[in-house]
Amino acid sequence: MIGDTRTIFEINSIYADLVLFGQDFTVTVTQQASRFPLLLACAVTALLLGIWIIWRTTGLTQFQRQALLTLRIAISVILVLMMMGWIQQEHETTKPDLLILIDRSESMQLEDQYSTAELGRFIDGRTIQSEWSLPRWKLLTAWLDNMRLDSSNRRWHEDDSVLNKPLARLSEDYRISVYYLGSTLRLAGRGVSASTDFSEAQDFDQTESRIGDAIRQAVTQHRGRSVAAVIVLTxxxxTNGSSLQDASDWIAKKSIPLLIGGFGSLQQTPDIVLENPLAPTTAHLGEQLFLEADLNLLGELATADKSLEIQIFASLGNNADPFMQIMESVSNDVPSKRLRIPFVPSQVGRVQIRVSISATSEESNTENNSVEFEINVTDEVTRILLIENMPRFEYRALLDLLGRSSESEQTGNRxxxxxxxxxxxxxxxxxxxxVLASLPTGREQLFQYDVIVVGDVQSSMLSVQFQELLIEFVEQRGGGIVFVAGPLGMPTTFAGQPLEKLFPVAADQFQEAGDLDQTNEIILDSLGERFAHLQLGTEVTDNVSAWQSLSVPYWSVTSDLQRPGVHVLSTLGTANAEVGPLITQQFVGAGKVIFHWFDATWRWNESVKASAEGSKPFDQYWEQTMRYMSRHTAATDGSGLVEIVVHGEAFVVGQSVPVTVRFLDERTAPDDDHAVMVVVEHANGRRQFLRLARLGADRARFAATMQGLELGTYHLQLVEPVVSQDGGINAAVASFTVVAPQGELVRQTLSDVEKRQIIDPEHGRYFNVSELHALVANVPRGRPVRVGSKVAKPIWxxxxxxxxxxxxxxIDWTLRRRWYN
Known part of the structure; x- marks a missing residue:
């Protein structure tokens, strides 16, 4: 018997006693035929009146009174039940349907490596062998025929009892329909006699699998009948048609459980992939950059408890000699890593960089082992304006550094x-x-600078007109401003002033941090690690520790609040407690704003030795920050302001589709990290909207990934923000195609995690090879179908x-006559 035996099958909301679940049988139902609430009320009233009379009668003993009351109550109960008009009726029912779909595609011929723990009940006897190589079709046949693998002679033997076979056990309680799925859906038979004799691998010869379509078609053929569940053995x-995910969602809406028996090892054939390259498209000569890419392990390594070491090369153009080699590792526990490769351009012009990984013996595909970058390197002079009240240490160190750099013969420090x-x-x-005698007064004078550093000045020193000009400098010109806080006036005196619009929080929300414990450390935030201008030294892996070794400030401001869009790059604190932010950044209009919540970067050179190249932390940080704040991309080829990039022209069904929106002039990129949306339209007219998110430190790029797309051509168009392209003639558009794979064996495995994510937990379950023995016991009961009813028989x-x-x-009359007299 399968299912919960405590379940009660009801007809017309009345109790039914089911003795034999699942069999074709006759069930007797007792139900109420008449409803007379008035008569029922009268009977209850008469009962209460009779009880009251007996209770008020004198001359009766306690025993006599209780005996008469019991008789009156029993008589009243029987009268009430008779007035309800109870009848008995017999209904003929039949078993619910159970649909079993068996995958006969070519991929079922593939062999997989299984551990002894995975095979579990498929093995008889003890074995010292840890791994087994078996084809998927053989495991399917073994499960259907209840076969076991003898570990001593490696032969399969069948259980003597036919009743132990899954189909035989299920046929006791269900009307079984067995289907073969592949290119089409074909009925193999009904009941335990259905043909499931697969003796050769050639029986699995279908060149494609349409699992989603097969589930829909099988359920549709049983429309109007009670379907207990759908079992898919695959x-x-x-490879074609609607996906398994779509079919799962569709069948869940019909409240039909979907049970998937998964065949194939939990281990995928591993494939190491480099994808999603990211780097600035323009840069200054000598500027510190990061070349970023995702290193992903698709599938699973055969040795679960070990990692795979991968050598990564970075080379210029077609040069075979790499300028950098690094080692990274991936494992089943950590299958993905974001690579950040430092790069400092040393020549002017267009530079092409190729990042590749060495092929390993374990991976199945080496065509996706490299990505390329193209960067336009310029040698323009960065013009900087420093605004300060008094010549404090921060100002002196910065003026000295930038002054020396401007006089240097190194072309990279201009x-x-x-x-x-x-x-x-x-x-x-x-x-x-x-040193200028006064502030620039005109728009053209101010806009000739690339970066403005505003130090510890009071609001009274900057006129309202000049403050508004600084805002225009950032929002319209696309310039960069660095604010350096101080105890005399920045930022607290700017409350209610126009310039506080550029602060990370309203000016009246700042407060001094108080006495700062020198045991604190400067902690580089996870987002800050992605900004190349915060790289100290040459090794990316040492950058976090390099920041922790810097001298901490004696004074800073802090706040519990931050405006939306403010990125915290570094903080002051310990591993367990945070004092507050030290460096924040935000994109405002076309420009960038960095806010220093402290005033002691000049002390960084005191406690840290110079790097191998001779650069000290203070020098390296400010030179890189000035280049970063002055850099912006701009469209120069007449292609418009925005482009939508789909990383490929054709994608196989089930493959994810990465989409990137790139603002060719980064000054037009929105401030909000989630303000970009595209509409994705299928050739059949169906639309969906895709929201993209900013790619970390790259202001100009927003990205998202689409999944579960069906066959056909898709067109993408930018809908947010509204950007005029060449006067509105050309909009930002792109297109791609989702195609069926050229063969059943294009993708050979589906991970265990992927299969489990397909099934809605409330309407089904996925069983891997080690869990198959529990599939039959988890088939839900279903509802028997009433096929006929006999004439009702009154029993009242x-x-x-x-x-x-x-x-x-x-008895009541006799007792009353005796006791009342």
Whole structure:
């Protein structure tokens, strides 16, 4: 017997006693035929009146009174039951349907490596062998015929009892229909006699699998009948038609359980992939960059507890000699890593970089082992304006650094710096051409700079007009501003001033952090690790520890609040407690704003030794930050302002489709990290909207991935934000095609995780090879189907009921006559 034996089958909401579940049988149902609420109320009233009379009668003993009350209650109960008009009716029912779909595609011929633990009940006897190589069709046949593999002679033997076979056990309680699926769906037979004799691998010869379509078709053929469940015995590879995910969602809406018996090892043939390359398209000569890419392990390694070491090469153009080699490892526990390869361009012009990985003996495909980058390197001078109240240490160190860099013969350090120092003596202005007598007053004068550093100035020193000009400098010109907080006026005196619009939080929300414990560390946030201008030293892996070794400030401001879109790059604190942010960044309009919540970067050179190249942390950080803040991309080929990139022209059914929206002029990119949306339209007119997210530190790129797409051609168009392309003539569009694979064996495995994610837990279950023995016991009960009913037989006026009623009346009359007299 299969299912929960406590379940009660009801007809017309009345109790039914099912003795033989699942069999073709007749069930007797007792039900109420008449409903007379008025008569019922009268009977209850009469009963209560009789009880009251007896209770009020004097001269009776306690025993006599209780005996009469019991008789009156029994008589009243029988009268009420008779007035309800109970009848008995017999209904003829039949078993619910159970659909079994067997995959006969070519992929079932493939052999997989199984551990002894995976095979479990398929093996008889003890064995010291840890791995077994078996074809999927053989395991399917073994399960259907209840066969076991003798570990001593490696031969299959069949269980002597036919009743132990799954189909025989299921046929006791269900009307079984067995189907073969492949290119088409074909009925193999009904009941235990259905043909499931697969003796050769050639019996599995279908060139494609349409699992989703087969499930829909089988259920549709049984429309109008009670279907207990659908069992699909497959390796899960769907090569055409609707996906298994779509079929699972469709069948769940019909409240029909879907049980999948999965054949194939839990281990996939591994494939190492480099994908999703990301790097700036323009850069300054000598600027620190990161070349980013995803290193993914598709499938599973044969040795689960070991990692796979992979050598990664980075080379320029077609140069066979790599300029960098690194080692990375992937494992079943950590199958994905984001690579960040540091790169400093040393020549002007278009530079092509190729990043590749060495092929391993374990992977099945080496065509996806490389990605390419193209960067336009310029040698433009970065113009910087420093605005400060007093010549504090931060100002002096920065002016000295940028001044030395501007005089340096190294083409990679080309800065031109001017400064405005409100407390400066007039003689210094005459002696030092870098020191200006006053702030730039005109728009053109201010917009000639690339980066402006605003130090510890008070709001009264910057007029409202100049503050609004700084905002335009960022939002419209696309320039960069770096604010450096200080105890005299930045940022607390700017409450209610226009410039506080560029702060990470309203000016009145800042407060001093108080006494800072020097045991704290400067912690580089996970997002900060992705910004190349925060790279200290040459090794990416040492960057976090390099920041932790920097001298911590004695003073800073802090706040519990931050505006939306503010990115925290580094914080002050310990592993267990955080004091507050130290460096934040936000995209505002066409430009960028960095806010230093402290004023002691000049101390970084005191506690840390110079790198191998001679760069100190303070020097390296500010030079890289100035280049980063002045860099922006702009469309130069007349192709418009935005492009939609689909990483490929054709994708196989079931393959994920990565989509990237790139703003060729990054100044037009929205401030919000999730403000980009595209509409994806199928050739049949069906639409869906895809929301994209910013790719970490890259302001100009937003990305998302689409999955579960059906066959056909898709067109993509940008809908948010609204960007005019060449005067509105050309919109940002792209297209791609989802195609069926050229053969059943294109993709040979589906991971255990993928199969489990397909099934809605409330409407089905996936069973891997080691769990197949539990499949039969988990088939739900289903509902038997009523096929006919006999004439109802009244039981309210049965002779035995009338006899009991007359007997009770006679006893009551006799006792009352004796006891009342």
């Amino acid at each position: 390796d899960g590879i769907n 800065f031109s710096v001017d400064s405005v120092l409100f407390s400066v003596d007039a003689r210094i202005v005459e002696m030092d051409k870098r 006026n049965a002779n035995w009921i009338v006899a009991i009623l007359i007997s009770l009346l006679a």
